[in-house]
Amino acid sequence: MMQPRRLLAATAIALLVGASAACADEASGFAADGRLDVVTAFYPLQFLSERIGGDAVAVTELTKPGAEPHDVELNPRQVGAISDAGLVVYLSGFQPAVDEAVQQEAANKAFDAGSVVELLAAADGHEHAPGEEEHAEEGKDPHVWLDPVRFATITDRLAERFGQADPARAATYTERAKTLHTELDALNTEFATALxxxxxxxxxxxxxxxxxxxxxxxxxxxxxxxxxxxxxxxxxxxxxxxxxxxxxxxxxxxxxxxxxxxxxxxxxxxxxxxxxxxxxxxxxxxxxxxxxxxxxxxxxxxxxxxxxxx
Structure with a gap:
């Protein structure tokens, strides 16, 4: 029979091993149940991540439902989630607080959706009246998800990035992305026909x-x-x-x-x-x-x- 001191020591070692394993999982960007830990900046990127990842990913969105995403601010818990994630999906130039947190905490494990398609230059969106001052807005227009064709391209590239972060399930991510791409192609056809x-x-x-x-x-x-x-x-x-x-x-x-x-x-x-x-x-x-x-x-x-x- 194991002595009480040995039993306590064994228990402590087991707890330490378990804690170390949990920390390792967290540090590796995977949840305790083995799912890839994905943080997304706002809804369209959450949608893509959930459709491509399915039950193989755990998705956390930084912008609450119904909240205006342009000026979102992050709390310490959200910054921590970015730091611990296996992949952060964002769109550079859209949410400054997210851009800053990604640069500081997750620069080597981030996917910028705006980097894989051609973005339009930001503009004020109208013809100017005579004498009205023109003042083009700086940077790029971020609302790329409203074009199903560009969104389909982002789908393909994001699936590739998922596969890099989680090679064991790369083929599954690719198949889900193909299905979603087909649905986006059909949506594009609906818009083109109706308009x-x-x-x-x-x-x-x-x-x-x-x-x-x-x-x-x-x-x-x-x-x-x-x-x-x-x-x-x-x-x-x-x-x-x-x-x-x-x-x-x-x-x-x-x-x-x-x-x-x-x-x-x-x-x-x-x-x-x-x-x-x-x-x-x-x-x-x-x-x-x-x-x-x-x-x-x-x-x-x-x-x-x-x-x-x-």
């Missing part, structure tokens, strides 16, 4: 978030505000947007789910238009929604507002 023949091709939006979508389907976006939804449009710019809306016969002024609709409603009243939601998919507000359901709701709103006939 091919329309009475109008200009969309007036409260926030210049839809340039990738407009660029893909030969539309023109007129933004009330720029890339940042919190920027304040000048009275001259508001008057110019209203004038463009009248000239193009705009029947709908779009606002988004996470930003106040007041300015869009003001423009709509002035030009005799209605308002409708066009969701930039920066964060979900409905628990049963996902990327595809929101994009198809956007397509329904666009075809109605633009007078499209397929």
């Amino acid at each position: 091919k023949t329309c009475e109008r091709r200009e969309l007036v939006t409260s926030h210049t978030a839809f340039r990738y979508l407009a660029d893909r389907y030969d539309l023109t976006e007129v933004g009330i505000t720029g890339i940042s939804p919190e920027s304040e449009p000048s009275p001259k710019h508001l008057a110019h947007v209203a004038e463009e809306a009248r000239e193009t016969g705009t029947t709908t002024i779009f606002f988004e789910t996470l930003v106040s609709p007041k300015v869009a409603e003001t423009i709509a009243r002035e030009v005799g238009a209605k308002t409708a939601v066009l969701d930039p998919l920066e964060g979900l507000t409905e628990p049963d929604a996902d990327y595809f359901s929101v994009m198809r709701s956007n397509l329904t709103a666009l075809t109605s507002a633009l007078g499209c006939t397929s």
Whole structure:
């Protein structure tokens, strides 16, 4: 029979071994159950990670559902999650706090979704009125996920990065990405078909978030505000947007789910238009929604507002 002191020593050693193994798993970027530990910056990247990873990954999102992601701030626990992750999926230039944490804590285990596709230059999204000062916004437009074609490319490259982080399941990640790519191709076909023949091709939006979508389907976006939804449009710019809306016969002024609709409603009243939601998919507000359901709701709103006939 084992003596009490030996029993205590054996127990202590077992506990230390277990703790060391747990720390090793955490340090290696895998959860205790063997899943790859993935941290994502905001919803579209969470969606991709969960679809590609399936039950082989444990996904943590840094932006809470329904929160505005542009100006997210991180708490110490979230910074710790970035440090411990096996892979961090983010989009450089979109969330400064996330960029900083990735640079400091996870530079060698991060996937920048904007680095694998061509990004459009940031712009204020409208033609300027005579005498109106032009002031292009710096950097790139981050809203690349609203173009299903570019999003499909990101899907493929992210699956490759998953495979690098978790080689034993690389083939599984690749197969899931192929399935998702096919679904995104089908979504692109739906948009292209539905938006091919329309009475109008200009969309007036409260926030210049839809340039990738407009660029893909030969539309023109007129933004009330720029890339940042919190920027304040000048009275001259508001008057110019209203004038463009009248000239193009705009029947709908779009606002988004996470930003106040007041300015869009003001423009709509002035030009005799209605308002409708066009969701930039920066964060979900409905628990049963996902990327595809929101994009198809956007397509329904666009075809109605633009007078499209397929």
